[in-house]
Amino acid sequence: MYLKKQRYQCTNCLSTCGAHTPVVSVNNILSNGIKKQVIGLAKESLTATVIAKIVGISPSSVERYLYANHSAPYRAASLPKxxxxxxxxxxxxxxxxxxxxxxxxxxxxxxxxxxxxxxxxxxxxxxxxxxxxxxxxxxxxxxxxxxxxxxxxxxxxxxxxxRFHIIQLANRAFDQVRTTTLKAIEDKHSRPYKALKTNWKMFHRSLDKIDSVKPRYIFGINEYMAQQNLIDIGLNVNQKLKKAYNIAHQIQQAIHNKSPEVLSNILNTYESQNNAMDTTVSTLKKNLNSISNSCISPYxxxxxxxxxxxxxxxxxxxxxxxxxxxxxxxxxxxxx
Missing domain, CATH: 3.30.420.10 (Ribonuclease H-like superfamily/Ribonuclease H)
Structure with a gap:
């Protein structure tokens, strides 16, 4: 669009002024519609160069529209509860x-x-x-x-x-115990090794989503078996791994069921196993009040x-x- 603006001169003081239009701001060449288009494309997380190519203006003009007169707000009108x-x-x-x-x-x-x-x-x-x-x-x-x-x-x-970070901490501790167990297995082609190595995601699945009846083809082991059988093969390697698995899922289940009393009992009755799960339980016990709040809080x-x-x-x-x-x-x- 080409826009021509007429200019006027005062016969007394000889000063000049231009005609105003809502299409273009005063002392601007590009229209207000282009500015709105630049803002809309910026909300799509596009770069200034890409926006400039789409709109047909220079990248410096895009940056000027986006960052001119920008200042961070001093504070919110009211502090949220x-x-x-x-x-x-x-x-x-x-x-x-x-x-x-x-x-x-x-x-x-x-x-x-x-x-x-x-x-x-x-x-x-x-x-x-x-x-x-x-x-x-x-x-x-x-x-x-x-x-x-x-x-x-x-x-x-x-x-x-x-809640997510609590469960993540417990799962990471179990993964450290699982990795330590894998390194201790000498036969890298054994069924327990393949169960713990290839099918590690199965050990993080929620207990109510594990099928203990229907046989499925398990890659890695290359056999048909129920998911619970696969988990049993991996956990039977040693008792420390099995206890770490049980603790991690008990914590997850207590948070899912919104039971702070059950969670507190799990942490307080935990017996040291000299592995990564000890550090996790110790951290959770130090923050027991805040963790108990996470079980009942909707936020x-x-x-x-x-x-x-x-x-x-x-x-x-x-x-x-x-x-x-x-x-x-x-x-x-x-x-x-």
Whole structure:
């Protein structure tokens, strides 16, 4: 589209002015429709160069529209009652802090660093003690640094450790025991070795999804057998592996059934096996109150992990960012 704007000259002062139109802003060449199109394509996590080719303008013009007059909001209008904390890798291989509303899943803030001092300064300088005291729940992963300042910032908040990270910790401990067991098996062509090596995913399957009746063809072992038979072949190698498997699934089942009493009993009655599961149980026992809250709380870090996934996709498609302010501007476009 070609637009011609007429100019006028005052006969008294000889100053000039141009005609105004809603199609183009004052002192601009490109139309407002192009700007809207640039913003719409930026929400699809496209690079500035790709957007420029699609729209037909220069990459520098795209960047000017995206980053001009951008500034991070000082604070939210009100502090949510339920918060969710996490971190992600941002620019220059640094990790940044991210917080969202655990109830509405709206972005609260992104800080350039995940250091405790910067996080504390942000909340203390922007929100009053009364506002912070109104926070009821803070959901985190097993990051020990977050636990050290949450009760200082939010004195009345209950700390909830994300359920996924608890189960992940138990499964990783079982995998370490399984790997140690595999290395101790001398016959690499034996049925127990193939059961533990090739079909390792079967050992992470929930107990209620394991078929103990219908025979299936099992690759690796190359035999027809029920899934429970395959698991039994692998676990019968030694008792430590079997106990680690049982503990991992008991923890998973207690969280799934929302039974904090059962989970507490599992951790307190655990007997040391001198393997990776000891460290996991010890970690969970240290955070027993927060883990018990995760069994009954409806909130989790699922929403913030989804937001982090969008951020990672944006960073990958744009081949990374050098400027944190530019990165933050693009994040605001994809999470809204």
């Amino acid at each position: 339920h918060l969710s904390f996490d971190e992600f890798r941002s620019v220059n291989k640094n990790y940044s802090f991210i917080a969202i509303d655990a109830e509405t899943h709206k972005l609260l803030t992104i800080l350039s660093s995940r250091q405790s001092t910067e996080i504390c300064d942000y909340f203390e300088n922007r929100y009053s003690k009364k506002e912070r005291a109104a926070v009821k729940t803070v959901v985190i992963d097993l990051n020990a640094s977050y636990q050290s300042f949450v009760h200082h910032l939010f004195p009345n908040a209950e700390l909830v450790i994300d 989790s870090n699922g929403a913030i992990e989804g937001t982090n996934r969008k951020i990672k996709s944006l960073k990958r498609s744009c081949y990374g960012f050098r400027s944190m302010s530019h990165f933050y501007a693009r994040i605001l476009l994809i999470v809204k």
